Amino acid sequence: MSEVLSAKGIDLLYGETSAVSNAQISLHRGEVAAITGQSGSGKSSLLYCLAGVLPVTRGEIHFEGRSFGDLDDEELSALRRERFGFVFQYGELLPELTVEENTALPLRLAGRRKADALAAAGEVLGRLGLADLCGRRPSQVSGGQSQRVAVARSLVHKPAVVFADEPTGSLDSGNAVAVLEEFLTLARSQGTAVVLVTHDAQVAARADTRYIMCDGMLRPHGEEAS
Numbered sequence: 001m002s003e004v005l006s007a008k009g010i011d012l013l014y015g016e017t018s019a020v021s022n023a024q025i026s027l028h029r030g031e032v033a034a035i036t037g038q039s040g041s042g043k044s045s046l047l048y049c050l051a052g053v054l055p056v057t058r059g060e061i062h063f064e065g066r067s068f069g070d071l072d073d074e075e076l077s078a079l080r081r082e083r084f085g086f087v088f089q090y091g092e093l094l095p096e097l098t099v100e101e102n103t104a105l106p107l108r109l110a111g112r113r114k115a116d117a118l119a120a121a122g123e124v125l126g127r128l129g130l131a132d133l134c135g136r137r138p139s140q141v142s143g144g145q146s147q148r149v150a151v152a153r154s155l156v157h158k159p160a161v162v163f164a165d166e167p168t169g170s171l172d173s174g175n176a177v178a179v180l181e182e183f184l185t186l187a188r189s190q191g192t193a194v195v196l197v198t199h200d201a202q203v204a205a206r207a208d209t210r211y212i213m214c215d216g217m218l219r220p221h222g223e224e225a226s
């Protein structure tokens with residue numbers, strides 16, 4: 001399997017507060033990596049560093065062999081837009097767009113023609129069992145459906161990596177498992193790697209690789225300091 005993303009010696013400071021300390025991670029094509037840990041341990045901070053959203057204080061992150069440090073702001077934002085996908089706890093759909101338009105957004109932002117983008121959105125929505133909802137607005141779908149749409153949007157442009165911050169955290173446990181299964185199956189089928197931040201051990205158990213974050217330090221699952 002080829003490596004898509006790697007980070008070495010990552011530190012992130014917010015002023016005096018150390019959120020991430022000397023983190024190291026390597027992610028391969030189609031791999032699902034889960035990061036668990038207590039509230040405030042630095043999971044989201046690390047995720048946003050890996051996604052090129054927060055600049056690191058120290059260390060290096062490489063995507064497909066290129067260091068984030070060698071990219072200017074425009075290149076980094078193009079990378080985030082075109083090669084990465086994002087899912088958040090509450091879906092964060094745009095209320096004025098339909099389900100289909102929300103899903104097509106990454107392709108539209110990448111310059112794809114509207115008809116092509118909507119066709120691709122319709123296809124991925126169909127794979128998630130949402131074909132009937134295409135014309136609805138986010139206010140007209142359930143929480144579980146809305147989170148599935150967010151998943152569809154994160155994968156529609158076949159990104160190399162999806163960064164998911166508590167993607168099922170707003171759902172009841174039955175729905176959470178179902179949405180997660182659909183998300184990971186679709187990601188794996190198209191070779192998209194996933195970095196999954198979760199406080200839920202059952203969610204993490206579905207990953208290929210597991211890490212624990214503790215006081216800003218990232219350790220492979222099973223090797224955490226006692």
Ligand SMILES: Nc1ncnc2c1ncn2[C@@H]1O[C@H](COP(=O)(O)OP(=O)(O)OP(=O)(O)O)[C@@H](O)[C@H]1O
Pocket residue numbers: 014017018019037038039040041042043044045046199
């Ligand atoms: N913008 C910020 N400015 C200053 N400190 C911050 C900021 N964001 C987070 N922190 C601090 O950094 C540390 C790590 O926070 P982070 O949100 O990454 O943890 P987390 O593990 O994702 O927590 P949770 O599970 O509650 O979302 C915490 O001590 C937090 O208070």
